[in-house]
Amino acid sequence: MSTARMRDLRVFPGFGLLSVGCVVFLYAPIVVLAIYSFNDGRSVTRWAGFSFRWYQTVFANQNIQTAALNSVVIAVIAATVASVFALGAAIATVNGKKGGGEGAYVVLTFPLMVPEIVTAVASLVFFVAVGISLGFATILIAHIVFCIPFAYLPIKARLESMDATLPSAAADLYASPANAFLRITLPLLVPGLVSGWLLAFIISLDDFIITALVAGPGATTLPLHIYGMLRLGMTPEVNAISTLMLAASTVLVLISGLLGQAGRKH
Amino acid sequence: MKKAAVMTALFASTVAGPASAAGDLFIYTWGEYTPPEMVEKFEKTYGVKVHIDTYDSMETMLAKLKSGAGGYDIIVPGHDTMTILIGEKLLEPINVAAMPNYQHVDEMWRDVFWDKGRLYSAPWAWGSTGLAVDRDIVKGDDTSLKILFEPDDAVKGKINMLRDVNDVINMALRYLGKPRCNDNPEDLKAVLDLLSTQKQFVKSYNSETKELLVSGEAAVSMSWNGYAMRARDERPSIEYIYPKEGYTGWMDNVAVPKGAPDLENAKLWINFIMDPENAAMITNYARYANGIKGSEAFVDKALAGAPELSPPESAPVPEFLTACTPAVTKLYDRVWTKLLR
Amino acid sequence: MSARPLALSSRIPSGLAHAGLLWPSLGIILAFMIAPIAIMLTYSFLVPGAYGGVEWTFTTAAYEQILFERDFLDDSLTFTPDYLIIVARSLTQATVATLLCLVISVPTAYYIATRSDRAKNIWLFLITIPYWVNLLIRTIALLFVLRDDGPINSALLDLGVIGQPLALSYNGFAISLGLIYSFLPFMVLPLYSAFERFDFRLLEAAYDLYASRKVAFFRIVLPVMRPGLIAGSLLVFIPSVGSYLAPDILGGGKTLMIGNLIGTQFQAARNWPFGAALSMILLTITLIVLLWLARRAAQQQRSN
Numbered sequence: 001m002s003t004a005r006m007r008d009l010r011v012f013p014g015f016g017l018l019s020v021g022c023v024v025f026l027y028a029p030i031v032v033l034a035i036y037s038f039n040d041g042r043s044v045t046r047w048a049g050f051s052f053r054w055y056q057t058v059f060a061n062q063n064i065q066t067a068a069l070n071s072v073v074i075a076v077i078a079a080t081v082a083s084v085f086a087l088g089a090a091i092a093t094v095n096g097k098k099g100g101g102e103g104a105y106v107v108l109t110f111p112l113m114v115p116e117i118v119t120a121v122a123s124l125v126f127f128v129a130v131g132i133s134l135g136f137a138t139i140l141i142a143h144i145v146f147c148i149p150f151a152y153l154p155i156k157a158r159l160e161s162m163d164a165t166l167p168s169a170a171a172d173l174y175a176s177p178a179n180a181f182l183r184i185t186l187p188l189l190v191p192g193l194v195s196g197w198l199l200a201f202i203i204s205l206d207d208f209i210i211t212a213l214v215a216g217p218g219a220t221t222l223p224l225h226i227y228g229m230l231r232l233g234m235t236p237e238v239n240a241i242s243t244l245m246l247a248a249s250t251v252l253v254l255i256s257g258l259l260g261q262a263g264r265k266h
Numbered sequence: 267m268k269k270a271a272v273m274t275a276l277f278a279s280t281v282a283g284p285a286s287a288a289g290d291l292f293i294y295t296w297g298e299y300t301p302p303e304m305v306e307k308f309e310k311t312y313g314v315k316v317h318i319d320t321y322d323s324m325e326t327m328l329a330k331l332k333s334g335a336g337g338y339d340i341i342v343p344g345h346d347t348m349t350i351l352i353g354e355k356l357l358e359p360i361n362v363a364a365m366p367n368y369q370h371v372d373e374m375w376r377d378v379f380w381d382k383g384r385l386y387s388a389p390w391a392w393g394s395t396g397l398a399v400d401r402d403i404v405k406g407d408d409t410s411l412k413i414l415f416e417p418d419d420a421v422k423g424k425i426n427m428l429r430d431v432n433d434v435i436n437m438a439l440r441y442l443g444k445p446r447c448n449d450n451p452e453d454l455k456a457v458l459d460l461l462s463t464q465k466q467f468v469k470s471y472n473s474e475t476k477e478l479l480v481s482g483e484a485a486v487s488m489s490w491n492g493y494a495m496r497a498r499d500e501r502p503s504i505e506y507i508y509p510k511e512g513y514t515g516w517m518d519n520v521a522v523p524k525g526a527p528d529l530e531n532a533k534l535w536i537n538f539i540m541d542p543e544n545a546a547m548i549t550n551y552a553r554y555a556n557g558i559k560g561s562e563a564f565v566d567k568a569l570a571g572a573p574e575l576s577p578p579e580s581a582p583v584p585e586f587l588t589a590c591t592p593a594v595t596k597l598y599d600r601v602w603t604k605l606l607r
Numbered sequence: 608m609s610a611r612p613l614a615l616s617s618r619i620p621s622g623l624a625h626a627g628l629l630w631p632s633l634g635i636i637l638a639f640m641i642a643p644i645a646i647m648l649t650y651s652f653l654v655p656g657a658y659g660g661v662e663w664t665f666t667t668a669a670y671e672q673i674l675f676e677r678d679f680l681d682d683s684l685t686f687t688p689d690y691l692i693i694v695a696r697s698l699t700q701a702t703v704a705t706l707l708c709l710v711i712s713v714p715t716a717y718y719i720a721t722r723s724d725r726a727k728n729i730w731l732f733l734i735t736i737p738y739w740v741n742l743l744i745r746t747i748a749l750l751f752v753l754r755d756d757g758p759i760n761s762a763l764l765d766l767g768v769i770g771q772p773l774a775l776s777y778n779g780f781a782i783s784l785g786l787i788y789s790f791l792p793f794m795v796l797p798l799y800s801a802f803e804r805f806d807f808r809l810l811e812a813a814y815d816l817y818a819s820r821k822v823a824f825f826r827i828v829l830p831v832m833r834p835g836l837i838a839g840s841l842l843v844f845i846p847s848v849g850s851y852l853a854p855d856i857l858g859g860g861k862t863l864m865i866g867n868l869i870g871t872q873f874q875a876a877r878n879w880p881f882g883a884a885l886s887m888i889l890l891t892i893t894l895i896v897l898l899w900l901a902r903r904a905a906q907q908q909r910s911n
Contacts (some may be wrong), residue, residue, distance in 0.1 A: 010721045010807050010810065011721070012820065012824060013820075014714070015714040015715070015717055015718040016718055017422050018711065018714045018715060018718070019714065019715040019718040019719065019806065021793075022711055022715050022734075022791070025788070026734065026737050026788070026791065027737060028758075029739045029745060029748035029749045030740060030748065030754045031750065031789075032748055032751055032752055032757075032835045033740065033744065033745075033748040037369050041478065041499075041500055042477075042496060042500060043480045043481075043500045044498060044747075044751070046481065046482055046500055046501070048500075052269070057428055062816055063318060068280065072770065073737045076717070081849065082825050084631075085585060085631045085632040086632060088627070088628035088629060088631060088632065089628065089629050089632035089633070091628050092625050092628040092629035092748040093629065102898070102901065104629060104633060105635065105901055106642075106894065106897065106898070107633055108632060108633070108636065109841065109897060110636060110640055110641075110644075111640055112841070112845050112846070113845055113887065113889075113890055113893040113894060113897065114640070114644060114841070114890060115849040115865075115866060115869050115870075115886050115889060116849065116866075117869055117873050117882070118644075118647055118869065118872045118873075118882065118883065118886040119330060121642070121647075121707060121873050121879070121898065122643030122644060122646050122647045123639070123643050124330065124335065125333055125646055126639070126642050126643040126644065126646060127332050127335075128334045128335050129646075130642075131335075132753070134335050134337065141635070141639055143640070144617055145633060145636055145639050145640055146636060147541035148632050148635070148636060148841075149844065150793075151576065152632070152842060153797060153838035153842055154693060154796055154800050154835075156834070156836075156837040156838065157322040157800060157801040157834035157839075158800045158801055158803075159832040160801070161288035161801040161831060161832075161834050161835070162718070162803070162804060163889045176805075178781075187753055188680045188804065189501050191799070191800040191803045191804075192801075193643065194731070194800075195731075195796035195797060195799065195800040198731070198735050198749075198792070198796060199792065199793060199796055199842070202735060202738040202739070202792070204740070205738070205739060205741075206741055208322075208741075208742075208743070209870075212321065212322065212324065212326050212328060213330060215319070216335075216337055217292040217294070217317065217319055217338055218317050219319075219321065220319055220320070220384050222741065223741050223742075223743070224298060224319070224320060224321075224322075225320060226297075226741055226743065226744065227320075227743065228296055228298070228320025228321060229298050229320075230297070230299035230322070230474065230743075231491075231494055232746065233474070233476040233477075234474060234476070234477060238744060239277025239744075242740040242744050242808060243706070245699065245739045245740060246737070246739055246740060248737060248739070250736060251733075251735065253729075253732040254708040257725075257728065265664040321875060325659075325874035325875065326874075328658070328659055329659060329873065331661050332658075332659055333660075350658045353658075356656060373677075429855070429860050430875070431876075432875075433874050465861070468859075468861070469777055469859060470777050470859030470860055470861065471859065471860035471861060472855075472856070473858060473861055474747075481754070481756060482756065483755060483756075484753060545611050564909070586875060589658070592655065592658070592877065595875075595876065595877055596876070596878065599875070599876040599878070600676065601870070602871075603689055603690075603693075603863065603868070604689060605691050605860070606860070606861065606863045607689045607690075607693055607861055
């Protein structure tokens, strides 16, 4: 059958427009944010002319750079570890085995259900009571814990919607379970893994209150720094660092896109 | 394991750096509140490496100290938090009054009620919480809280209140002429009625007052003096008023938490910031008044004359309030919940 | 015909391998989450400390406070709807946000899944790049776009479409918008990844059988998306209920949602037991919603 007809069948009218609208909605505030990062004045709402001064401030500000770097490193590690753990958990709990399966599901989504401030205070009290000294390790542990549900749910969803026949066919051809998993299931899981990783990453990058309470001296992340800045009023310096984060993420996407070009055989 | 290697690297990156002859100093303070040139000067003078961590509120800092999590050498509590910290025995008695630079501390900030005899802390900066109005919309030179609680039509819907239980309730109490730290149910009922009636004219309960004033969304706002000054930079018609019914004053103090790892360096820092030239850096950077005599000589001329930093003769004396008792806190919280439910 | 569940479970030897897959996650959560929450549960039955923290005296006062209060003037114990109103509002806002998110995300996820391989990834990243900006900043930025003299109102006023600025900010509408804005990828990504492997020949078969577009969508496409719908709904609803930035900044702080209320108890109000009690209630509610959704999903799978 002709691909033209196929293409036509897959299209639902209005979906494309809605998706574009979605992206516009997501980016409108970001664009405003980026524009005001070039504001000559100290306001983030009143334009006073074009200037790079806030970028100069950011580049001269060691603290904010360290904080941003810390945030990204922590987010990458937390998202990766959480995704790996979540992958295992998803495979083991797919389709809810009776009894224990439901219990595991509740535990795995538990960090999602507790209000952040409660997790923050409770973790602080816990760490101190058990004698774990606060620092980067405590931040990482706390982040991994709350990232797991965000990675687990998309991976599980992906797993559950996959066709069952493929692994059976592999087994019929005498592939071992491990082999079947590595060469058939895992590659098919990639969109779920990527979704899970991305969600875990952005949730870790954003976290404030939990990090604030379990961080030790010398361990600052970007949200901690930004929230602290707001005591003296928001300045376009915040816009500048945010725009720089956006630029960094765009660059990373471009790089991964270029890398992904090589060896794509779907 | 790879993870261990990475974590070790992360740990190392926080602890390493050029080996300082005289160790480190861990400061826990508000963001953008410590002048970089002051840090540099201190580091050069004493060879100590300074690390600054920031908190977003006194409560976060209090929660961490109370929980027993240590590691900080310097904290910067507000005066009402000082009372709590001293009461809970969370501060080191470093006897600031005996330090060489104490002679520069202005008399009015010496024997303060939150730290009698300055045993625990030195003054860092102080300010007030008053009213910022856009004189293009609120004509005249009235300095009464009436502007806030019984607004003219032009102001209705353009009022902003701070998102702080105590500040809001205190403003209401002042307008009604009732005492602060009030546990009288009748008074509090009156406060709730006043605030509930006012609510329909209020645009928001937001502590980010500067942008609201600058963008014109708020014509009248409760405001810290520093924010009002920054707003006036961008919008010259903003005027900071010291309400004649009274207004809150506050002072941030530098203190040392109990069990600070670098006690000697902490003491050096506190002595250091009481020097007039250094104290002036605070004012120039954070744009709040400091508590040190003789610093005027080093403060930017523009700041020195700013109305936000020096109240006019006619203004009442600022009220430095102590933290209220838990019973009062509970009552205030109920008023706040009822107001915003 | 919808995809049958992956029978991978039948291929994993139960016991060691199963445990090895599951226990890293369970273990770390149990160790670092359950113990802290047990502490919180204990706190909810204690007396508040003078300036935060707790005193070790047993009391159920925190739970009583949710429903009852001592009247200001005559000290009698009366029922108070204050906290129930706040809880109800939070649940309503979260539900509305989740439903709207769903309505926006389903077509978007579908659209992305029907792009070319390269375009798919670009779309995914396009959707997540804004989230590299901190949530607080994004929320403030959204406020700046929505306010009376923000770009939307200015543009509409200039074009003469409206005479007065639209009240897009400092109200419930702004809060809903803010919640959607905060959590959109949490719905889009799971939907997309659940749907991505959809065999479009099924759709063709449906059309060959004279199914209308609407029927094809609701009876062929949506069921395949279902696991993603469950995952996405949980990931949007639960954080929305506990959200504190959106009501604070976009709502102008004029109404309290349960996230703000709980936060205040650990901060200005210095009533940790009450905050803990409220959290336990919130936890119970979300647990019920979670189990309900999970049961429905399991039933759906079993009936296929």
